Amino acid sequence: MVGGTGGGIGGAISGNILKYYLYKSTKAVEFYRPVMYLFFLAQGLSFTQIAILEAIYNLTTLFGEIPTGYVGDRVGRRNSLLVGTSLISVTLLGIGLSSSFLPLAGLYVCWSLGYNFRSGSEDAWLYDTLTDDLSEDEFARVRGRGESAALAVGAVAAILGGYLGSIDLSYPWFVAAGVTSLGVVVLLTLDEPETYKETATEELSLRRTVRIVRDVLARRRLRAFLLYYYVLYAAVTYLVFVFLQPIFETVVLDLGVPQSQVEALLGWFYAAYSLVGAVLNYYTGAIRETIGLRMWFLVLPFAVGGALIGMYLLPVLALPTFLLIRGVSDVTRSFAGQYINDRVETLGRATVLSAMAMVSGLAVVPFQLGSGVVSDAVSPLFALGVGGVVLVVGAAAILLWEVPIGDGSVQY
Numbered sequence: 001m002v003g004g005t006g007g008g009i010g011g012a013i014s015g016n017i018l019k020y021y022l023y024k025s026t027k028a029v030e031f032y033r034p035v036m037y038l039f040f041l042a043q044g045l046s047f048t049q050i051a052i053l054e055a056i057y058n059l060t061t062l063f064g065e066i067p068t069g070y071v072g073d074r075v076g077r078r079n080s081l082l083v084g085t086s087l088i089s090v091t092l093l094g095i096g097l098s099s100s101f102l103p104l105a106g107l108y109v110c111w112s113l114g115y116n117f118r119s120g121s122e123d124a125w126l127y128d129t130l131t132d133d134l135s136e137d138e139f140a141r142v143r144g145r146g147e148s149a150a151l152a153v154g155a156v157a158a159i160l161g162g163y164l165g166s167i168d169l170s171y172p173w174f175v176a177a178g179v180t181s182l183g184v185v186v187l188l189t190l191d192e193p194e195t196y197k198e199t200a201t202e203e204l205s206l207r208r209t210v211r212i213v214r215d216v217l218a219r220r221r222l223r224a225f226l227l228y229y230y231v232l233y234a235a236v237t238y239l240v241f242v243f244l245q246p247i248f249e250t251v252v253l254d255l256g257v258p259q260s261q262v263e264a265l266l267g268w269f270y271a272a273y274s275l276v277g278a279v280l281n282y283y284t285g286a287i288r289e290t291i292g293l294r295m296w297f298l299v300l301p302f303a304v305g306g307a308l309i310g311m312y313l314l315p316v317l318a319l320p321t322f323l324l325i326r327g328v329s330d331v332t333r334s335f336a337g338q339y340i341n342d343r344v345e346t347l348g349r350a351t352v353l354s355a356m357a358m359v360s361g362l363a364v365v366p367f368q369l370g371s372g373v374v375s376d377a378v379s380p381l382f383a384l385g386v387g388g389v390v391l392v393v394g395a396a397a398i399l400l401w402e403v404p405i406g407d408g409s410v411q412y
Helices: 011-024 029-042 047-075 077-097 101-132 136-167 171-188 206-217 220-254 259-282 284-291 293-313 315-341 349-377 380-401
Strands: none
Touching (some): 011 171, 101 136, 259 284, 259 315, 284 293, 293 315
16 A cells, blocks of 8 residues: 655546545534534434434434445445535535424434545545555545644634524524535535545345455454444543533532523634644644554543543533543544545445444443433433543453554454
8 A cells, every 4th residue: 555645646636636625514513512502402303212213313324334335336425425416415404494393303314424424435536546646645634634624623613603502592404505506616616536436336245245344344354443443432421412411511500600600601612622623633633643543542532531530529520631632532533544444445435444443333222221220320421431441441342452553554
């Protein structure tokens, strides 16, 4: 495998990468995220109904990942991204217009499917595009900068979304739908990678797809990595995003902030949250060169797990802990994508990546249910503290069984 450097990406590739950055900037999730649950409550939904919506989303993700990844491998990565982005845009508009549980339940299925179509195909398109110019080693750096662009836009969107929500809680959804639809326009200008065009996609039967995924997971080290990152780390850190808002409210109220200012502060915190992620993602390539994938993954679960335990003991630590986990989240996802992509052939790549996401989505469900019970019985802070213990102990157990990442870049 020939590695590229920052200056090794050719003109046509560079044009596609710039368009990729622009596409990433249209994701628009921060417009509605600071007021998302306030919107649902304003429509008369109960907390139980909101939890059911989240479960519907995760179950759709679970059952939709491999089929949509297969579609991405058969019809093309760009076409799959077009379907997903269009579906998300229409869904966001529909959510803003909805006022009851049943329509929202149907829209949540569409919402999840939209992200299914994008999840494996997005990374597969980028990796194959870089492979065209023998620059596939740049994947983590380029993906990180794409996430940085999305988060930088998201910082402004979070503040704007908070103010729009103070006028009408539907407005952030409408604006997010409009910005997301711009991604469709950008995607129409993208080229399908030559690496993908040269593969015999017509030979990719469902049976062969299953065999490709099985062969990948037959590798002991990749199985260990699947458990280490896609199951254990991803599931525990998912809980951070679920409990951020109630824990943030508890902490700032204890610090003497008036209740009336909590929502506004949440908007600004989400902006800071995005900016920290944007800065770290921009330097994904430098982080990889300085620290290395092996050291990053060996240290990260213990650092994050220790921080979760520490914030239970000293709640004010929750604020910097949230910023830390947000900052490293997308960087880690980029590194995981680089690691898996390096070990998967072009044919079936989107399906394999989707299979990884499917396993991760399945692992989240018991963590969600368990953390909900613990939170009701004690507190969300305690639930995350327990999650920190599970992360530290689980990571240590996996390392005793098999180190997920070896010293060499091509070891399995």
